[in-house]
Amino acid sequence: MADWVLIPCLKALFAEFDRIAPGRDRASDGSIGDAAHRRTVSDHNPDETGSVPIHDADRVNEVHAIDVDNNLRESDLTMEKVVQFLLGRCRSGAERRLRYIIYNRRIWSASSGWVQKRYTGASAHTEHAHFSASYTSSLEASTASWHLEDIPVALTAADKAWITSTIAAQTRAAIDARLGEIAKEVLIDYRVPGTQTPDAPSYQRNLADVTADVWAMTMRGNTRGGDPVPANGVFGQILEDLAELQAKVDALKQ
Known part of the structure; x- marks a missing residue:
């Protein structure tokens, strides 16, 4: 079972980033982990053939995390705004598909009530934001809108x-x-x-x-x-x- 797929909800999140920031930098985008990730327990590893924190109910070899480059190349849209917007939806209960977010030396997780904590991992996550998603079948399969188009931004000329x-x-x-x-x-x-x-x-x-x-x-x-x-x-x-x-x-x- 060498092949792997990215779970649908995170495919949808990637697609929404592309819609709101079509000219964004993708240099730091990622899904499946590298050799360093394979030596650890990580959501970047495929859940049937790699080391992962949770095993879901299906037998599909899936990756449950993505990294999105922080350079959105939009005049008034930043990764910080996107992260804070998604955190607001998670805290209100409107969004339940995410398990945790890491960005710019900070981590927020569902298990801690989305309280901001200092992140001290090997990567400071300053060049990209990390999004880990649920292993619950109905949530990982959901391609409902992430509503990124609702993020308020200033009008350009x-x-x-x-x-x-x-x-x-x-x-x-x-x-x-x-x-x-x-x-x-x-x-x-x-x-x-x-x-x-x-x-x-x-x-x-x-x-x-x-x-x-x-x-x-x-x-x-x-x-x-x-x-x-x-x-x-x-x-x-x-x-x-x-x-x-x-x-x-x-x-x-x-």
Whole structure:
């Protein structure tokens, strides 16, 4: 039984680190232990072929610990924030999959109620954080969210620019939609009293109808309202008036 696998819950934790910090350094990432770990009892050892503190119920050769490089390469997201966030969830009972965390010369464990203690092991764990997980079958198999995306961080300039542009676009869309509603209310829904036509005496026209009448009077010389206008339309009447005026000017020149 030489092959080994990392338990699913820690695979999910690795994946969440990659999502919240896609450009993070992975130089100190790890799961299965090296030769030094194999000579000791460690969660980094496979639980069927190595020395481990607990044996779970299955016969799968699993590793129950990971190391995650502390350089997340995010402006306001640090490993310290991640560790403290997970500790808060563990202390509240919201998270039960972890057994202990080691980071920067400190250790917190479920067995001690997640109280911070000094860590004096061979590695100070300053370059990575260590996460050991449960050997309980249901917990080690759980790939439920670790909720790392809920860690509060300050907005970057790019974040602020995106939020500003998004709000501006949504505001413009909302204004355009409201203006469209207002235009419909004014031009279509509002009916103008006294605009009934002979062919529809009970129909009050809207502003769109009345505006269309103005266009029709100017260009065609008739309206749906039946009002008398010059036979050639208003534009034609203007031309006639200009011709008459020109004729009077010409008469004065004689």
